[in-house]
Amino acid sequence: MKERYERLSGGFHNEVFYDKNDNRIIRISANCKSAEEVHQELQWMDFLHRNGIPLSKPAQEIELDGGLVKAHFEFVRGNPVDVTNPAHWNERNFEQFGRILGRMHALSKEYRIENNRRPVWTKENPDVFGIKNDLAGWLEKEYDRLMEDLQPYKLSLDTFGLIHNDFHQGNFIVRENGEIVVIDFDECACNWFAQDLAVLFYHAYWQQDSFIGETEAFSRRFMHHVFSGYQSETELHPDTIAQIPIFLKLREIFLYQLFRRKWDKAHLEDWQEYTLEDLKRKIKNREPYAGVEDFSAYL
Incomplete structure (x- = not known):
């Protein structure tokens, strides 16, 4: 008799299973x-779903099991985004x-969130990613410098709010009809x-560079269509555009620290060793990600 539960992933933070009997996803949070905190994530997802966002609809009930939190989601039939598949990786989908x-x-x-339990960026405590205390001295210095670069910007409803916080093609499912469905809101934060926008570009460029190349033309094409789609729904504030390079460098630090913590440093594969050294070099040299310093050129 087949097992009822199929393990889909053991990610960096959660265990995810497919319940074959109930045709749903079970996520066990760390x-x-x-x-x-999990309940507020599910409430926000429900609000987004009721207002037209294509996502894996959550059940509002959660289960507690020995300190772990179990949440249930609609199973979305489709495929992960394949950057080598032109049916997935095209201008229509970028938009x-x-x-x-x-x-x-x-x-x-x-x-509006009442009694917020989700992570939040503030001018007094900008460590919304919760990694500062674990960073080596040189890395903490770079992290603080980038957070300091955000201080002059004014917090407003036009630039700041509850966001997905991990929005990239690895967290999208493509249905058979071509519709994009968003999953994995676990990192949502204020x-x-x-x-x-930075995370979306970061991972798109990374995968484009790894599997296809032609990155310079891709950067312009990808972000032009992303911005076009974005502006069809809401204003793209100049401050948001100006902040993208800052958040790209913060993403490098976040991933470098995450990989160092989760990967077995005594048994790194070649690509893992290269990734860590490449990230370290780019962070230390303060290289603009993808060589882009001004994203307004892609409007």
Whole structure:
């Protein structure tokens, strides 16, 4: 008799299973997440779903099991985004990525959380990613410098709110009809909108560079269509555009620290060793990600 539960992934933070009997996804969150924190994630997802965002619809009930939090989601039939598949990786979908994100940010401007338990960026405590205390001295210095670069910007509903915080093609499912569905809201936080745009570009460029190449033309084409889709749903504030390079460098630090913590440093594969050294070099040299310093050129 086949097992009822199929393990889909053991990610960096969660265990995810497919329940074949109930045709749903079960996510078991790490014990660093409280029930209240997970419940606020599910409430926000429900709000987004009711207002037209294509996502894996959550059940509002959660289960507590020995300090772990179990949440249930609709199973979305489709495939992960394949950057080598022209049916997935094309200008129509790039615009769709931007349109979904723009709609999410427009809805974020309307949404209010009571007794917030989600991570939040503040001028007094900007460590929204919760990694500062674990960073080596040189890395903490770079992290603080980038967070300091955000200080002059004014917090407003046009630039800041509850966001996905990990919005990239690895968290999209493509249905048979071509619709993009967003999954994995586990990292959602009150943060600058530029974070979502930066993460989207970061991972798109990384995969394009790894599998296809032609990166210079890709950067312009990808972001032009993302911005076009985004602006069809909400205003793209000049401050948000200006902040994207800052959040790209913060993404490098976040990933470098995450990989160092999760990978077995005594048994690194060649690509893992290269990735760590490449990230370290780019962070230390303060290289603009993808060589782009001004994203307004892609409007």
